[in-house]
Amino acid sequence: MSETKGKILVVDDEKGLRIGTQRLLEDENFLVDTAENGEQGIRLGIASDYDIAIIDLKMPDVDGLEVLKQIKSIHPNTICFIATAYASYETAIESTRLGAYGYIPKPFTPDELIYQVEQGFRQRQLVVESELLKKEREENLIEIASEKSRLNTIIKAxxxxxxxxxxxxxxxxxxxxxxxxxxxxxxxxxxxxxxxxxxxxxxxxxxxxxxxxxxxxxxxxxxxxxxxxxxxxxxxxxxxxxxxxxxxxxxxxxxxITEFKKIEQIKSQFVSMVAHELKTPMAAVQGFLNIILDDTISIPYDTQRDYLVRSVIRLKSLTDLVNDLLDISRMELKTKQREITEIKLDEIVHSVSQMLELELKKKGVTLITHFEEPMPTIKADANEINRVFTNLISNAIKYNKDKGKIDINISHSGSYVLIQISDSGIGMKTEEKNRLFQEFYRAKNEKTRGISGTGLGLSIVKKIVESYYGKIEVESEYGSGTTFKIHFPINTN
Amino acid sequence: MALIAIIDDDPDILDASSLVLKSKGFDVVTATNPVDGYQIVTERNPNLIILDVMMDEPDDGFFLAQKFRKNGITTPILMYTSVSKAIGLEFGKSDMVPVDDFVEKPISPEELVKKVESLLQKK
Incomplete structure (x- = not known):
């Protein structure tokens, strides 16, 4: 048996005709339901979407046109035929107006019925197909519309x-x-x-x-x-x-790209500062060597030697500067390999003061330490902490008065270690204090003449302290000394 | 013999330049900052001023040159420059930079003497 073509509802109160029609259509591979009165016809016709309904016009309970109207109101695409022995022009018009596809006059031959039903079924297929297409198109439109609004939202945001x-x-x-x-x-x-x-x-x-x-x-x-x-x-x-x-x-x-431009500008300012700082000692050395090599200028041996000694000093300062620059760049790139260990700050202070002993002696500066007991330990890279103390203590010597004093005080302060390094030196003016941690800034006044440095020491100290989430502050009065205070977090874990 | 004032905060540059000029028979006075520089120029009235472009601040030399001109000091000025060219800050003689010539550091004795002599002859 070939597959079923479609579902048909036959509504007729006359049993013989109902069953005859059913058999006839089932032979044509339609699936057929029957209803024996108008009321049952409406119930079935509404309950499922039949391809075709064949409705008798005259039934004792409900009129065939009423059945047609009810089915059409729910399933407008069900192809409906009105079958009647009382064919009249008026009922034909009325049934068409209510949505009937055709009119089958009774009695009908099997061929006539099948012809009509086949016609109706083709029509049904066309309607269903166009309905599907319409739905598909609507869905596409919704999709396009939502895609468009999504894009719009993105671009606006x-x-x-x-x-x-x-x-x-x-x-x-x-x-x-x-x-x-x-x-x-x-x-x-x-x-x-x-x-x-x-x-x-x-x-x-x-x-x-x-x-x-x-x-x-x-x-x-x-x-x-x-x-x-x-x-x-x-x-x-x-x-x-x-x-x-x-x-x-x-x-x-x-x-x-405003932020990018700002960074670019900072970078180029930094490069020109570095260029200047590198070129200054080189120019001095080259100047000396040019004179020594110049045959038209006669210089006494002692002066020549003095120039060479000074050239070596300038070259040493150039090397220091390059090392400081490398340190800064390593710190900024965070490529520096840190070895975090427990550090006893009193031991660091002792080893740094031993290293700087010669400088202390030269200037006659005394160094006094106060360590609160028990001495807190911190977790950090020993080289970096060493660098912090070296830079600060050597500054305290360089900018001190002859026979001056340096006080180092280390104590607890909550979850921080408070490190205070005070000197009895030349102090700072307010504007010098404000620029102190700037790269290459060096206080220049009548009291700092002859003191050498790269201008990077304090900027390195600040970078190290801040990289451990610590804080550095400075208190100073021009002419009477400077105190650096570092708050360094005590790592409890 | 002509008197030359050299104003530069780098003592090594001061000594080297002084030695070169003295060896050619010039008299030299020096200063290491703009304040002292202004003072030696007004006190000693040199025939030529050699002025470093950058002392405590990046444009100290410019300001000092402007101050000389504003106060009626017309002495020729030879300006020492350093990295200005390398960083794209090329300057020439102008009202903003009221100097007569430039010498790029490091100093070559030959070039320095040539420029000094030519400025002194012009006067």
């Missing part, structure tokens, strides 16, 4: 400015970020973008639109939109190509 400009220079799309960058609050679709955008961008758009195809590519430029580095943007203009390679428009993306 990103911090980069986006503008789309058509072939004739009109704005066809923009997001709020774009308005913000160009300081425009009244721009609408269709406005001439070329009138509102900064000249360099307009220039690029014109280039992209030029007939010369070699110019049709993506361009990026950096623009200072607000002076004094307040707003720097990078604007990228990309042509939108059509299938035939002609240009439909241009997409302009504006990215805020």
């Amino acid at each position: 990103i911090s980069d400015g986006v503008l789309v400009i058509n072939r004739i220079g009109e704005l066809v799309y923009f997001n709020t970020a774009a308005l913000k960058y160009f300081d425009l609050d009244s721009l609408s679709i269709g406005d001439s973008a070329l009138k509102h955008l900064p000249a360099p961008i307009v220039e690029i758009i014109k280039k992209i639109y030029s007939p010369d195809q070699s110019l049709q590519k993506t361009y990026s430029i950096q623009l200072e939109l607000k002076s004094n580095n307040a707003l720097f943007v990078e604007s990228t203009c990309t042509p939108i190509l059509q299938n035939d390679k002609s240009i439909a428009g241009v997409v302009v993306v504006i990215k805020n």
Whole structure:
């Protein structure tokens, strides 16, 4: 048996006709349900979506037209036939108006019935198919609409400015970020973008639109939109190509690069400072050597020797500077391998003061230490902590008075160790204190003349202390001494 | 013989320059900061001033040169420069930089003497 073609409902109060029709249609491979009165017909016809319903017009309980109306109201695509022996022009019109597909006059021959049903079934298939297509199309539209709004939301939310400009220079799309960058609050679709955008961008758009195809590519430029580095943007203009390679428009993306520019500026300032600091001792050494080598200048041996000794001192300071720079760069790159161990600060202070003994003696400076008992231990890299104390104590010697004093006091302060290093030295003026931790800053006044240094020592100390989440402060009075205070966290775990 | 004032905060540069100029017979006075520099120029009235561009602050030399000119001191100024060229800060003679010539450090005795002599001859 071939598969069933469709589902048919036969509604007729006349048993013989009902069963005859059922058999006839089942032979044609239709699935057939029957109802013996109008009320049952409505119930079945509503309960499932029949392909075809054949409804007798005259039934004792409910009129065939009422059955038709009820079924059509729920399943408008069920193909309905009205079967009647009392065919009249009026009922034919009325049944068509209510949605009947055809009219089968009784009595009918099997061929007539099957012909009509086949016609109806084809119609049903067409209706169902077009219904499916319609549904599919609607779903597609919803999908497109939601995709579009999703994209819209994304573009509106990103911090980069986006503008789309058509072939004739009109704005066809923009997001709020774009308005913000160009300081425009009244721009609408269709406005001439070329009138509102900064000249360099307009220039690029014109280039992209030029007939010369070699110019049709993506361009990026950096623009200072607000002076004094307040707003720097990078604007990228990309042509939108059509299938035939002609240009439909241009997409302009504006990215805020202000922070990047600031970093770039800091970097180049740093490079020029380094260049200056490196060149100063080199220039001095080269100057001395040029004189010694110059045959037209006669210099006594002692002076020559003095110049060579001074050259060596300058070269040593140059080496110190390069080492400090390497340390800073290692610290910034965090490539420095740390060996974290338990450190006893009193031991560090002793070893540093031993190392600096010669300098202490030369200046006649006495070093006094006070360690609170029990001495707290900290967890850190011994080399780094050594560096902190070396830099601070050697500063306390260099900037001290002859026969001066250095006090080192280490105590507990909550979950911190408080390290205080005080000297009885020349002290600092307020503006010197403010710039103290700046790279290459060295206080220069009548009292600091002759004191050498790289200008990086304190900046290194600060970097080390802060890398352990500690804090360094300075108290100083010009002429009477300086105290550095370090709060270093005690690592309990 | 001409008197030359050298103002530079680097004692090694001061000594080397002094030695070169003295060996050519010039008299030399020196100062290591802008304040002392201004003083020796007003007191000794040199025939030529050699001025370092950068002392305590990156533009000390410029300010001092401007101060000389503003106060009617027209003595020729030869300016020592260092990294300015390397960092793209190339300057020439202008109202902002009222100097007569430049010498790039490190100092070559030959070039220094040539520039000093030519400035003194112009006067």
